[in-house]
Amino acid sequence: MSVLDDALAEARAAAQTVLSLVSATLHAQFPTAAYLVLTRSPYLSECDELSLDSVRDAHGGILRDFADGPRAMEQLPAVPQEIAGLWGTADPRNPHEVLELLQRIEDTAPRDLLLFLPPEVMHDGEENAERTPLGIPLRSASCPLHGAPCEPDDHIEPPTVRGEAL
Numbered sequence: 001m002s003v004l005d006d007a008l009a010e011a012r013a014a015a016q017t018v019l020s021l022v023s024a025t026l027h028a029q030f031p032t033a034a035y036l037v038l039t040r041s042p043y044l045s046e047c048d049e050l051s052l053d054s055v056r057d058a059h060g061g062i063l064r065d066f067a068d069g070p071r072a073m074e075q076l077p078a079v080p081q082e083i084a085g086l087w088g089t090a091d092p093r094n095p096h097e098v099l100e101l102l103q104r105i106e107d108t109a110p111r112d113l114l115l116f117l118p119p120e121v122m123h124d125g126e127e128n129a130e131r132t133p134l135g136i137p138l139r140s141a142s143c144p145l146h147g148a149p150c151e152p153d154d155h156i157e158p159p160t161v162r163g164e165a166l
Contacts, residue, residue: 034058035135060121
């Protein structure tokens with residue numbers, strides 16, 4: 001059993017690393033964003049299919065909407081080559097490939113790594129929805145605007161720390 005436990009722990013650690021890459025990538029694409037919002041299928045099943053919902057700032061404002069429409073799944077902004085290179089053959093500008101990667105993370109560690117969207121960035125009705133949205137915090141080890149690690153609210157005017165204005 002320990003061999004299987006070790007393999008599952010390695011898979012979970014790899015999924016966490018890839019989730020950090022997705023977070024850093026979207027932070028580079030949307031420097032003022034705080035969360036990538038995902039939704040699950042409204043139907044309870046063994047296979048919870050994820051959907052991209054939106055990219056939101058720390059106040060819940062939508063910077064990119066993935067809802068139905070002609071522009072819903074258009075390419076995402078370009079990323080620096082050092083980030084794009086970490087994606088291997090996948091294209092970080094392709095929303096379908098980003099979603100596929102996130103689905104693989106969820107399949108590796110079901111209901112473990114993808115957390116609920118914080119209430120302060122939810123829109124009306126989301127907190128009481130049948131399936132609460134998930135939110136991936138967007139941050140980078142080295143922010144392109146600040147050069148150092150930063151939190152999503154570092155990009156808010158006026159500057160804030162954990163939601164409190166400086």
